[in-house]
Amino acid sequence: MKKILIVLFIVVELFLAACYLPKKVKLDPYSDSFYKKARLLMTKQEEEVFLNLPDEKSRRAFIKEFWEIRDPNPYTEVNEYKEEIEKRFEYASRFFKEAGRPGWDTDRGRIYILLGPPDSVRDYPMLSGYYKGVQIWLYGNYRLGLQFVDKEGDGRYELITYSTELLDAIEMAKYTLMGGSDVKVIVKPINFKFKYFPENNSVEIKIPLKKLLLKEKDGKELVRIRVEFILYYPDKTFEKFIREKETKYSKEEILKMKYVSFVFPLKIKRKGKVHIDTILTDLNSGFRGRKIFKVKI
Helix, strand or coil: CHHHHHHHHHHHHHHHHHHHCCCCCCCCHHHHHHHHHHHHHCCHHHHHHHCCCCCHHHHHHHHHHHHHHCCCCCCCCCCHHHHHHHHHHHHHHHHCCECCECHHHCHHHHHHHHHCCCCEEEEEECCCCCCCEEEEEEECCCCEEEEEEECCCCCCEEECCCCHHHHHHHHHHCCEEEECCEEEEECCCCCCEEEEECCCCEEEEEEEHHHCCCEEECCEEEEEEEEEEEEECCCCCEEEEEEEEEEEECHHHHHHCCEEEEEEECCCCCCCEEEEEEEEEECCCCCEEEEEEEEEC
8 A cells, every 4th residue: 555655646746747847849939828728638648749849830730639629519619628728727827826936837726727626625724733734625526635735834835645536537637627516628539549550551540439420321320530640750840631531331230330440541751750640530520539649660
């Protein structure tokens, strides 16, 4: 049990410490503003690609896709997920400033951006003993209580709660935004599997059937997808191409299926480690999924 707690402590510390890592490239103002708001929500692969993009144009295209992939209702003009994150960022910036550090970059600010407003906050200032102040945040939806402590009495609160529940909540928050007991935004990204075949330079996209919306056409069930591939090369150049496919299945076939598979040829022109940014859109529903894979050519 002690070893598990040590591992959890290291994982959460690494997560929080990652926010202080220097950026690999100098970002333009627009990209820098985005990164401050969204870095906590990025997957490891998304962050790695974003910080190595060669110019503002490619970063703007990435940012557009980042928010669109998380839009819970792609048929409306409003992206509720983006709006909620921006509100949380502004609130954290205003109310969680500590000793010259911006509010969004403190422990409480980061947790607020990720998990939203807690159901309740309990303050225990100037306790006798080691801590000068304690704040406890309670989240009903996550079944989570977080403890922040002020060790020096200077208003700097450090998170000292480390648990599997916290790690699960952090992962869930990347696509499902919840504030206390009220669900704010639920995004249902399309999950899919990716397999690269070096012998013929192609990829297989395998999608759970239950994630797709089927439409009837000519007495059969129609599956329609669009896949955008963006290839990021080691020399920081990139190229992209879009493929669309549709397939019809009988109702009998659908009953026996769990996955739908599509194979696409790739034209990878350079050797080395290549990031393949794969953006999948279900053309019947408008919902999307995104994964970034690394292959060695």
